Amino acid sequence: MVEWRLQRLPSAGTGAALGARIAAVLLALGVAAVALVLAGQNPFALAAQVIRATFGSTFGLEDLGLLLIPLLLTGLSVAVGQQIGVWNIGAEGQFYIGAFAAAAVGLFLPGSAALILPLMFVAGAVGGMFWILVPTLARAYAGVNELITTLLLNFVAALLVYYVATGPWRERGGVSNSATARIPAEIPEFWGLVHWGLPAGVLMALGFAALLAYSRWGYEVRFAGSNAKAARYAGMPVRRHLVTVMLLSGMIAGIGGMLEIAGTVHRLQGGISNNFGYLGIMVAVLARNSCLGVIASAAFMAVILNAGIVLQTQGLTSATVLAITGLILFLTAVGDEVSHYRIVRGKV
Amino acid sequence: MNDLSKNSRAAPGTPPLVLLKGIAKYFPGVVANEDVDLEVMPGEIHALLGENGAGKSTLMNILTGIYRADAGEIIIDGYRVDFSSPLDAIAAGIGMVHQHFKLVQAFTVAENIHLGWQETPWRASTRKLEARTAELARSFNLPVRPDAFVSELSTGEQQRVEILRVLARKARALILDEPTAVLTPAEARELFKALHAFRDGGNSVIFISHKLEEVLEISDRITILRGGRRVATERAADCNPRMLARLMVGRDIVLSDMRRRPKGAAPVTAEPVLRLEGVSAMANDGSTTLSNITLGVHGGEILGIAGVAGNGQRELSHVLAGLLAPSSGRILIDGTPVERFDPARFAALGIGHIPEDRLASGLAPALSITQNAVLREYGKPPVSQGGLYRPDAAYRLSLEIAKAASVTVPDFSMPIRNLSGGNQQRLVARREMRIARKALVAAYPSRGLDVGAINIMLKYIAELRDQGAGIIFISEDLEELISLSDRIAVLYEGKIMGVVENRDIDMDEIGLLMGGRQRAMVAA
Numbered sequence: 001m002v003e004w005r006l007q008r009l010p011s012a013g014t015g016a017a018l019g020a021r022i023a024a025v026l027l028a029l030g031v032a033a034v035a036l037v038l039a040g041q042n043p044f045a046l047a048a049q050v051i052r053a054t055f056g057s058t059f060g061l062e063d064l065g066l067l068l069i070p071l072l073l074t075g076l077s078v079a080v081g082q083q084i085g086v087w088n089i090g091a092e093g094q095f096y097i098g099a100f101a102a103a104a105v106g107l108f109l110p111g112s113a114a115l116i117l118p119l120m121f122v123a124g125a126v127g128g129m130f131w132i133l134v135p136t137l138a139r140a141y142a143g144v145n146e147l148i149t150t151l152l153l154n155f156v157a158a159l160l161v162y163y164v165a166t167g168p169w170r171e172r173g174g175v176s177n178s179a180t181a182r183i184p185a186e187i188p189e190f191w192g193l194v195h196w197g198l199p200a201g202v203l204m205a206l207g208f209a210a211l212l213a214y215s216r217w218g219y220e221v222r223f224a225g226s227n228a229k230a231a232r233y234a235g236m237p238v239r240r241h242l243v244t245v246m247l248l249s250g251m252i253a254g255i256g257g258m259l260e261i262a263g264t265v266h267r268l269q270g271g272i273s274n275n276f277g278y279l280g281i282m283v284a285v286l287a288r289n290s291c292l293g294v295i296a297s298a299a300f301m302a303v304i305l306n307a308g309i310v311l312q313t314q315g316l317t318s319a320t321v322l323a324i325t326g327l328i329l330f331l332t333a334v335g336d337e338v339s340h341y342r343i344v345r346g347k348v
Numbered sequence: 349m350n351d352l353s354k355n356s357r358a359a360p361g362t363p364p365l366v367l368l369k370g371i372a373k374y375f376p377g378v379v380a381n382e383d384v385d386l387e388v389m390p391g392e393i394h395a396l397l398g399e400n401g402a403g404k405s406t407l408m409n410i411l412t413g414i415y416r417a418d419a420g421e422i423i424i425d426g427y428r429v430d431f432s433s434p435l436d437a438i439a440a441g442i443g444m445v446h447q448h449f450k451l452v453q454a455f456t457v458a459e460n461i462h463l464g465w466q467e468t469p470w471r472a473s474t475r476k477l478e479a480r481t482a483e484l485a486r487s488f489n490l491p492v493r494p495d496a497f498v499s500e501l502s503t504g505e506q507q508r509v510e511i512l513r514v515l516a517r518k519a520r521a522l523i524l525d526e527p528t529a530v531l532t533p534a535e536a537r538e539l540f541k542a543l544h545a546f547r548d549g550g551n552s553v554i555f556i557s558h559k560l561e562e563v564l565e566i567s568d569r570i571t572i573l574r575g576g577r578r579v580a581t582e583r584a585a586d587c588n589p590r591m592l593a594r595l596m597v598g599r600d601i602v603l604s605d606m607r608r609r610p611k612g613a614a615p616v617t618a619e620p621v622l623r624l625e626g627v628s629a630m631a632n633d634g635s636t637t638l639s640n641i642t643l644g645v646h647g648g649e650i651l652g653i654a655g656v657a658g659n660g661q662r663e664l665s666h667v668l669a670g671l672l673a674p675s676s677g678r679i680l681i682d683g684t685p686v687e688r689f690d691p692a693r694f695a696a697l698g699i700g701h702i703p704e705d706r707l708a709s710g711l712a713p714a715l716s717i718t719q720n721a722v723l724r725e726y727g728k729p730p731v732s733q734g735g736l737y738r739p740d741a742a743y744r745l746s747l748e749i750a751k752a753a754s755v756t757v758p759d760f761s762m763p764i765r766n767l768s769g770g771n772q773q774r775l776v777a778r779r780e781m782r783i784a785r786k787a788l789v790a791a792y793p794s795r796g797l798d799v800g801a802i803n804i805m806l807k808y809i810a811e812l813r814d815q816g817a818g819i820i821f822i823s824e825d826l827e828e829l830i831s832l833s834d835r836i837a838v839l840y841e842g843k844i845m846g847v848v849e850n851r852d853i854d855m856d857e858i859g860l861l862m863g864g865r866q867r868a869m870v871a872a
């Protein structure tokens with residue numbers, strides 16, 4: 001009897017991995033198309049609409065650029081943590097607190113934008129670091145797993161921002177009753193609506209990639225992340241690196257929050273983080289924790305999210321859109337795993 | 349070339365339990381196996397020999413469904429099979445015990461035995477699982493403690509659990525990849541008894557080892573691989589160690605006299621380069637593992653440390669390499685007491701360390717060969733300048749280390765775990781020797797190496813000595829210790845029982861010391 005079976009390979013070839021990803025996206029789109037037909041929609045018209053709205057107009061491209069910035073930073077935050085084997089599930093919370101700290105500076109300190117913007121940047125960075133400080137110390141000195149601690153702090157951060165935005169910092173008589181007043185200092189735009197936060201984010205990703213590949217520190221971090229026991233045997237300061245890397249991870253997410261406030265939204269409002277922290281985990285996973293890869297996977301994620309927004313304007317419910325987005329990401333992740341297998345034909 | 353079944357105990361006409369025909373496996377740039385035939389009869393212990401990287405582990409990984417052969421067939425009991433995972437292999441009665449155990453440390457022995465096993469009862473109490481385990485242990489004559497946690501077990505006990513796990517799944521062919529490398533001699537004897545009993549029940553064992561005496565003692569037939577190909581299959585009764593070594597390496601191995609100093613060798617220094625004074629140390633659980641050790645090694649000298657593994661060797665080497673701070677006493681490097689116990693500092697002062705569990709604590713298996721090779725020198729030029737790390741310089745250094753270790757590497761950017769076990773060890777050893785200007789702490793440096801490689805390793809150690817480094821050579825092989833060391837200290841339960849000059853060595857006396865008898869003798 002001849003039988004087809006699967007065999008797992010120890011590592012996936014690059015070609016297979018890429019092929020599996022493309023197949024995953026196509027498959028997800030196919031499934032989505034069938035679902036849309038069943039829902040009485042014309043998938044081809046919708047697809048054309050999405051492509052036109054995203055790539056066919058300056059507006060679409062600008063939206064894409066704006067969406068890319070926070071994804072880039074939260075993705076980078078998670079990827080940097082992974083270099084030393086840490087899962088920073090808390091980029092969401094650090095993003096909130098970065099935004100919160102930057103907003104505090106922007107709202108309450110007088111001064112010209114040239115003075116305030118750098119201060120906001122520092123505030124965002126420090127805010128993000130502050131928010132990961134306790135999980136960092138708990139992990140480094142008491143061995144407490146960072147998954148739970150960073151995750152729980154997300155809820156605290158979200159509630160805190162929601163509270164100040166709807167309470168003490170709310171703009172009286174403003175258009176919305178859950179946002180602060182507009183922050184006067186703004187990051188200048190460099191192309192349409194897209195502000196300098198985008199090149200700054202790309203630069204940071206390039207910078208971290210270079211730091212990891214071309215610095216002694218980067219070598220030690222990667223070694224300690226791969227086998228802490230061997231790193232200790234060689235006398236590397238494993239704990240110090242753990243603390244530094246976790247703080248940097250929080251800092252990057254905090255900067256993401258600052259850029260969002262100072263460049264895109266200009267007000268602190270509840271839900272400012274928009275799940276960017278969680279999406280950042282996905283971005284990092286898709287990039288296999290490569291800092292350069294994060295640039296590409298954040299762009300991919302931005303396209304998908306943007307398509308979702310377009311679809312919503314076409315009358316699809318946000319739940320449907322979320323399901324389609326989730327399907328693509330899910331199948332991509334499955335594809336990554338599947339690319340480790342190959343089909344063999346054997347006799348039994 | 350051989351009538352393969354001339355020594356089978358099985359009735360005529362019985363098909364071999366395992367038959368491999370024309371197996372080939374290629375990795376990028378490496379022929380791991382090519383045209384390999386292997387026949388294992390029921391009731392046979394079949395040894396697999398070969399140099400490091402000869403393809404032994406790969407061949408067994410193919411037989412157990414971990415890898416898929418690029419050519420050839422696997423025939424079990426006369427039927428051709430196709431394994432796509434180790435589960436298929438175990439279903440066909442082929443089980444393997446890897447050198448790195450795959451037990452769950454936080455589970456008990458009984459839980460580990462029953463983990464992922466179809467015959468585990470659906471709802472079973474702890475008592476029932478333990479009773480079943482005890483029953484299995486009795487039937488296979490492999491004493492284990494069903495309620496003990498794996499983390500509490502010695503290496504030998506863990507290995508018994510692994511074997512029991514495989515046998516419980518009704519394996520008829522048991523594959524053991526270098527099982528004795530981690531065992532004390534007494535544990536090894538226990539293992540051999542169990543293997544004989546298993547074989548006498550009409551089952552088969554495939555046994556991989558680099559220890560030729562032991563292979564001759566335990567096996568019925570021996571197959572030798574060289575460069576991925578089978579070069580011979582012989583009856584053990586027709587073999588001797590010398591001939592096996594020649595078959596493995598392809599030439600005669602000339603054992604040189606390691607203790608003779610060549611002209612120009614550095615003289616033994618008057619003062620010790622590395623010295624312990626009244627050093628005691630605690631293990632992680634607070635128990636004392638070294639007590640009041642005073643011991644020194646001079647430059648240009650090899651100090652052997654004899655003793656049964658587990659008597660404080662690990663802590664001794666850790667203290668000497670700066671990994672473990674002593675609880676009392678002091679350490680002097682070149683006569684200066686050490687203040688700070690930092691392995692990087694010890695390394696910078698010229699102390700190399702070949703750790704006993706080098707694969708677990710000396711390497712990052714998932715990182716590249718280059719990244720692992722430069723572990724000791726990444727912090728200084730040419731690999732780094734200031735804070736800058738230069739991958740190209742790292743690559744050049746790793747080329748040099750691989751060359752010195754005589755390891756051929758097809759691709760330096762591949763994860764180091766893709767190298768054969770012995771080749772990983774050689775790279776670590778060479779890496780450490782490069783930095784050992786002052787002293788080298790070598791824990792079991794020949795474990796896992798083939799005969800030729802052991803000889804080369806010992807020669808390298810002797811060369812290092814002739815350059816003036818002091819060497820602490822920890823081993824459990826007395827012959828090896830005697831052939832290399834100038835003095836031998838015996839370690840027993842964390843104490844030095846005595847230090848003997850090589851010229852007045854008395855094997856019996858060393859044996860007694862290893863067993864805990866005291867000797868009235870002053871340490872150097």
Ligand SMILES: Nc1ncnc2c1ncn2[C@@H]1O[C@H](COP(=O)(O)OP(=O)(O)OP(=O)(O)O)[C@@H](O)[C@H]1O
Pocket residue numbers: 010375376378379380398399400401402403404405406407766767768769770771796
């Ligand atoms: N996954 C892999 N990728 C690339 N090369 C591999 C892989 N696995 C094994 N090899 C190569 O195949 C060859 C045979 O390796 P194998 O592990 O079978 O040797 P071995 O006989 O078990 O040696 P040792 O005695 O040192 O354990 C080696 O050159 C090794 O580098």
Ligand SMILES: [Mg+2]
Pocket residue numbers: 404405406768769770
């Ligand atoms: Mg091997």
